[in-house]
Amino acid sequence: MARVNRQILLRKRPVGVPVAEDFEAAEAAVGTPGPGEVLLKNLYLSIDPAIRGWMSNARSYLPPIEIGAPIRSGTLSQIEVSNDDAWPEGQLVQALAAWESYSVVPSSSLHGRVRPIEGIPLPSMLSVLGGNGLTAYFGLLEVGRPEAGQTVLVSAAAGGVGSIVGQIARIHGCRAVGLTGSDDKCAWLVNELGYDAAINYKSADLRNALKESCPDGIDIFFDSVGGEILDVALTRLNRHGRVVLCGAISQINATERPPGPSNYLQLLAKSARMEGFTTLDFAGRYDQAREQLARWIFSGELRYRDEIVEGLEQAPLHLLRLFSGEHRGKLMVKLADPEG
Amino acid sequence: MARVNRQILLRKRPVGVPVAEDFEAAEAAVGTPGPGEVLLKNLYLSIDPAIRGWMSNARSYLPPIEIGAPIRSGTLSQIEVSNDDAWPEGQLVQALAAWESYSVVPSSSLHGRVRPIEGIPLPSMLSVLGGNGLTAYFGLLEVGRPEAGQTVLVSAAAGGVGSIVGQIARIHGCRAVGLTGSDDKCAWLVNELGYDAAINYKSADLRNALKESCPDGIDIFFDSVGGEILDVALTRLNRHGRVVLCGAISQINATERPPGPSNYLQLLAKSARMEGFTTLDFAGRYDQAREQLARWIFSGELRYRDEIVEGLEQAPLHLLRLFSGEHRGKLMVKLADPEG
Numbered sequence: 001m002a003r004v005n006r007q008i009l010l011r012k013r014p015v016g017v018p019v020a021e022d023f024e025a026a027e028a029a030v031g032t033p034g035p036g037e038v039l040l041k042n043l044y045l046s047i048d049p050a051i052r053g054w055m056s057n058a059r060s061y062l063p064p065i066e067i068g069a070p071i072r073s074g075t076l077s078q079i080e081v082s083n084d085d086a087w088p089e090g091q092l093v094q095a096l097a098a099w100e101s102y103s104v105v106p107s108s109s110l111h112g113r114v115r116p117i118e119g120i121p122l123p124s125m126l127s128v129l130g131g132n133g134l135t136a137y138f139g140l141l142e143v144g145r146p147e148a149g150q151t152v153l154v155s156a157a158a159g160g161v162g163s164i165v166g167q168i169a170r171i172h173g174c175r176a177v178g179l180t181g182s183d184d185k186c187a188w189l190v191n192e193l194g195y196d197a198a199i200n201y202k203s204a205d206l207r208n209a210l211k212e213s214c215p216d217g218i219d220i221f222f223d224s225v226g227g228e229i230l231d232v233a234l235t236r237l238n239r240h241g242r243v244v245l246c247g248a249i250s251q252i253n254a255t256e257r258p259p260g261p262s263n264y265l266q267l268l269a270k271s272a273r274m275e276g277f278t279t280l281d282f283a284g285r286y287d288q289a290r291e292q293l294a295r296w297i298f299s300g301e302l303r304y305r306d307e308i309v310e311g312l313e314q315a316p317l318h319l320l321r322l323f324s325g326e327h328r329g330k331l332m333v334k335l336a337d338p339e340g
Numbered sequence: 341m342a343r344v345n346r347q348i349l350l351r352k353r354p355v356g357v358p359v360a361e362d363f364e365a366a367e368a369a370v371g372t373p374g375p376g377e378v379l380l381k382n383l384y385l386s387i388d389p390a391i392r393g394w395m396s397n398a399r400s401y402l403p404p405i406e407i408g409a410p411i412r413s414g415t416l417s418q419i420e421v422s423n424d425d426a427w428p429e430g431q432l433v434q435a436l437a438a439w440e441s442y443s444v445v446p447s448s449s450l451h452g453r454v455r456p457i458e459g460i461p462l463p464s465m466l467s468v469l470g471g472n473g474l475t476a477y478f479g480l481l482e483v484g485r486p487e488a489g490q491t492v493l494v495s496a497a498a499g500g501v502g503s504i505v506g507q508i509a510r511i512h513g514c515r516a517v518g519l520t521g522s523d524d525k526c527a528w529l530v531n532e533l534g535y536d537a538a539i540n541y542k543s544a545d546l547r548n549a550l551k552e553s554c555p556d557g558i559d560i561f562f563d564s565v566g567g568e569i570l571d572v573a574l575t576r577l578n579r580h581g582r583v584v585l586c587g588a589i590s591q592i593n594a595t596e597r598p599p600g601p602s603n604y605l606q607l608l609a610k611s612a613r614m615e616g617f618t619t620l621d622f623a624g625r626y627d628q629a630r631e632q633l634a635r636w637i638f639s640g641e642l643r644y645r646d647e648i649v650e651g652l653e654q655a656p657l658h659l660l661r662l663f664s665g666e667h668r669g670k671l672m673v674k675l676a677d678p679e680g
Contacts, residue, residue: 060609061609226605231600245604245605245607245608246608247608248605248608251605258602259599259600259602260571260599260600260601260602260603260604261600261601261604262598262599262600263600264585264600264601264604264614265566265585265588265591265616266616267585267614267615267616268585268586268587268588268616268617269400269401269616270616271615271616271617271618271621272615272616273613273614273615273616274604274607274613274614274615275607275611275612275613275614275615276605276606276607276608276609276610276611276612276613277608277611278611281611
């Protein structure tokens with residue numbers, strides 16, 4: 001059965017924001033898994049800022065994507081052929097695979113079984129109950145450690161992670177203030193997600209807007225943006241404040257090494273801390289977090305939004321939406337429905 | 341009794357490194373304490389980088405020193421007249437006073453009673469058993485949280501704080517590596533203080549030297565320097581590493597806002613944290629820390645060095661030694677012996 005594996009390859013490394021010419025559509029034969037490997041049918045692609053990082057030739061926790069290789073991506077996939085008894089055929093999994101119809105990966109690169117929950121759409125297992133939800137949950141609660149009455153500032157607040165962080169902050173009795181890039185998204189944060197205030201960082205005077213929206217200062221800054229926003233927020237940080245580092249999307253397309261936060265000595269003046277994390281730091285507690293997130297969804301306390309487009313060929317455009325700042329919530333590409 | 345109060349005043353705000361012309365000697369009448377105030381006879385002046393900060397017109401945790409006012413300084417003083425029953429006359433105290441023979445201060449600005457310890461020179465109550473020792477102790481143990489076998493890198497390692505940090509790290513079973521500015525001081529760190537390795541950051545290729553001296557990476561970087569040293573150290577930080585922010589002496593004389601650590605996203609990649617502190621965060625535990633430090637001194641595990649010059653007029657020059665990097669250990673100026 002010579003099935004075709006449709007792929008999107010890295011044609012060349014982007015300079016700055018990726019453009020269509022950096023990608024290339026291709027077809028290949030579907031691979032055959034070797035010992036310890038599995039053949040995945042990819043159902044949904046998770047469109048994340050990390051992908052842009054892997055497209056660069058920079059050292060990271062993973063090697064760069066090779067030129068001519070399919071674009072590496074988180075996926076929700078179904079195991080079609082398994083050479084590892086621990087991973088049965090038909091199982092739905094979260095995987096680190098690629099922008100292609102089928103992937104052969106070592107079973108060690110599978111991030112976990114996906115157990116669909118009645119009443120929650122399957123792709124949401126990749127967003128609010130996947131990496132985004134876990135990142136928001138552990139980052140805010142375990143790294144940020146919010147206390148009732150404190151102020152939590154969130155950058156990229158309308159994104160897949162940020163839109164969840166503010167709501168968890170509210171559930172914990174905090175004031176949630178979001179930074180995002182349009183008045184529409186500001187309204188969405190406040191009216192739909194329950195943020196106490198939102199700032200359009202593109203049109204506002206950031207310094208004054210933070211003063212107004214965070215009259216008692218900032219106790220936690222959950223930052224996925226970096227750059228000037230981080231620098232300004234540092235000046236408003238309270239004593240024993242926490243900066244939770246989740247990313248730096250403002251810098252991810254930079255062509256030169258961007259400057260660091262020149263106000264970092266505020267950490268000294270305020271006995272404050274800036275801390276990075278990955279969800280892997282909490283790998284033993286994913287199920288517990290997912291259960292809590294699901295309870296909040298069913299109680300109506302936690303809302304989320306998935307922006308899903310269909311068709312592999314949409315993946316590059318969808319990735320660019322991450323950087324144009326037009327999206328709300330989590331971006332995914334649907335390739336297929338599960339079988340069985 | 342019209343006694344004379346000799347003073348060193350701030351004549352003008354320094355631009356960059358302070359020069360002699362920024363200071364001015366003067367004489368005034370000894371003040372009379374009002375309600376809730378005490379008259380201090382200053383015995384020792386503590387020469388600290390913070391003084392340079394207060395000479396600038398920059399907002400800080402304390403207001404700038406006013407032009408024409410005596411230079412603010414930590415002191416070891418004796419209460420000569422007290423209008424606060426809680427603070428008896430004759431009591432030795434650590435105070436926030438000034439470069440002058442006598443100071444009138446509110447009793448609320450007294451940092452604590454000084455109880456001399458048999459076998460330890462009185463001025464050491466201001467260094468190894470004073471702010472420096474407490475800063476090293478709480479910063480390393482409470483913020484850095486060292487574990488046996490880990491690598492602790494210390495900048496300004498021959499200074500009043502750094503010279504103690506490395507030794508406490510060794511006592512806790514860590515590898516201690518010091519950064520300092522001369523080969524002589526490197527030898528002192530290794531041969532006298534027991535540092536495992538020392539790097540002359542002025543002559544070494546910092547990147548390679550760190551690779552050699554910290555073959556297993558850096559678990560804790562205790563940083564009082566900032567600037568390029570911090571940026572390079574961040575690249576060698578281990579997973580779950582800690583940067584303990586104690587100061588940024590490389591930037592304290594800067595005439596422009598210095599750049600931030602452009603490698604700060606290493607904190608994200610390594611699930612690491614950067615955290616500031618002051619000893620005030622641990623104010624209830626000073627006695628416990630002092631007792632432990634004294635035990636280490638008496639057991640020979642903790643060595644220290646005080647560089648003491650005599651005479652108020654020496655204070656400006658002694659302050660400049662902080663920045664020329666020639667000193668070892670703690671700088672103090674002796675004004676008088678205690679009475680009674």
